[in-house]
Amino acid sequence: MRKLLIAAAFVVAWASPGIAQVYPSRLITMVVPLPAGGAFDVPARVFAEHMRRSLGRPVTVENVTGAAGSIGTGQVARAAPDGYTLIYGGLNTHVINPAFLALHYNVLRDFEPIALTTTVPLLIVAKKAMPANDLKELIAWLKANPDKASQGTGGPGNISHLAAVLFQKKTGAHVGFVPYRGSAAAINDLLAGHVDVMIDLAPNSLPHVHAGTIRAYAVTAKNRLPVAPDIATVDEAGLPGFYMEAWQAIWAPKHTPSAVIEKLNAAVVAALADPAVRLRLADHGLEIFPPERQTPQALAAFQKAEIEKWWPIIKAAGIKPE
Numbered sequence: 087m088r089k090l091l092i093a094a095a096f097v098v099a100w101a102s103p104g105i106a107q108v109y110p111s112r113l114i115t116m117v118v119p120l121p122a123g124g125a126f127d128v129p130a131r132v133f134a135e136h137m138r139r140s141l142g143r144p145v146t147v148e149n150v151t152g153a154a155g156s157i158g159t160g161q162v163a164r165a166a167p168d169g170y171t172l173i174y175g176g177l178n179t180h181v182i183n184p185a186f187l188a189l190h191y192n193v194l195r196d197f198e199p200i201a202l203t204t205t206v207p208l209l210i211v212a213k214k215a216m217p218a219n220d221l222k223e224l225i226a227w228l229k230a231n232p233d234k235a236s237q238g239t240g241g242p243g244n245i246s247h248l249a250a251v252l253f254q255k256k257t258g259a260h261v262g263f264v265p266y267r268g269s270a271a272a273i274n275d276l277l278a279g280h281v282d283v284m285i286d287l288a289p290n291s292l293p294h295v296h297a298g299t300i301r302a303y304a305v306t307a308k309n310r311l312p313v314a315p316d317i318a319t320v321d322e323a324g325l326p327g328f329y330m331e332a333w334q335a336i337w338a339p340k341h342t343p344s345a346v347i348e349k350l351n352a353a354v355v356a357a358l359a360d361p362a363v364r365l366r367l368a369d370h371g372l373e374i375f376p377p378e379r380q381t382p383q384a385l386a387a388f389q390k391a392e393i394e395k396w397w398p399i400i401k402a403a404g405i406k407p408e
Contacts, residue, residue: 114170116130116134116174117171119175158173167340169347169349176334186407194390197337206334208286209287212282212283237281239263247263248400292370304319308321
């Protein structure tokens with residue numbers, strides 16, 4: 087058996103240059119394990135469009151949702167390692183989920199990193215009728231209405247849920263969580279006034295903030311968003327140090343040939359350098375990682391560091407699947 091495994095590994099290694107020469111020869115599927123139209127789906131489609139031009143083959147985006155993104159992520163972990171099935175994930179899928187879910191895959195061992203792409207902060211937002219004029223007043227109102235106030239989340243383990251837990255710990259406000267199947271549904275109820283407050287990825291909330299249908303109190307970053315310069319940072323608004331940013335990246339199944347990974351990385355890097363792509367991403371509040379952090383090696387190191395940072399926090403918060 088050992089000899090067969092060694093022989094198989096040799097064949098794969100020997101064949102990799104040939105694979106790279108003909109790759110890609112057919113359609114590539116990029117799985118987004120979160121709902122269509124969300125903060126992960128939009129940039130994935132921007133990248134897929136540009137990668138199609140640079141790779142010369144169609145790159146389609148497929149939304150495979152459920153279980154906080156773990157269904158689609160698991161599907162890619164089990165896919166053939168040939169470069170034709172990729173995943174567009176990030177902090178939620180490759181750091182938060184394995185901290186509280188019993189997964190049938192390993193986020194470090196079962197994927198080949200391709201590239202870090204973007205990072206995006208969260209916005210602290212509330213329904214339009216919220217009487218608070220700034221973040222300090224919002225926190226005071228939440229504390230004064232512990233039996234009435236409600237906070238929407240995208241479901242257990244969603245970054246909006248983690249943000250809600252940490253927000254309560256930071257402020258001492260006790261707010262009832264209302265979990266939804268994804269952030270889009272939560273925001274819809276925020277728009278309707280059925281929940282009072284939410285902390286979610288900026289691209290999900292910004293269109294409604296710009297439309298004046300919800301109120302924004304702060305961005306969870308050290309710097310203001312260029313696309314929304316009127317929204318204060320948490321430091322400026324009175325909640326110093328409450329930083330949360332969701333990073334995004336692309337992976338392939340483990341054992342995808344290194345030459346194929348190199349071609350995919352080159353296609354992603356080319357997209358990230360395109361001024362039109364950069365403008366479209368900036369319009370959604372997304373910030374691009376610098377070139378030196380767009381390598382597979384940088385993604386692998388960063389993901390490992392994020393796991394070491396967030397897992398103790400998540401476990402201490404007692405987040406459980408529901």
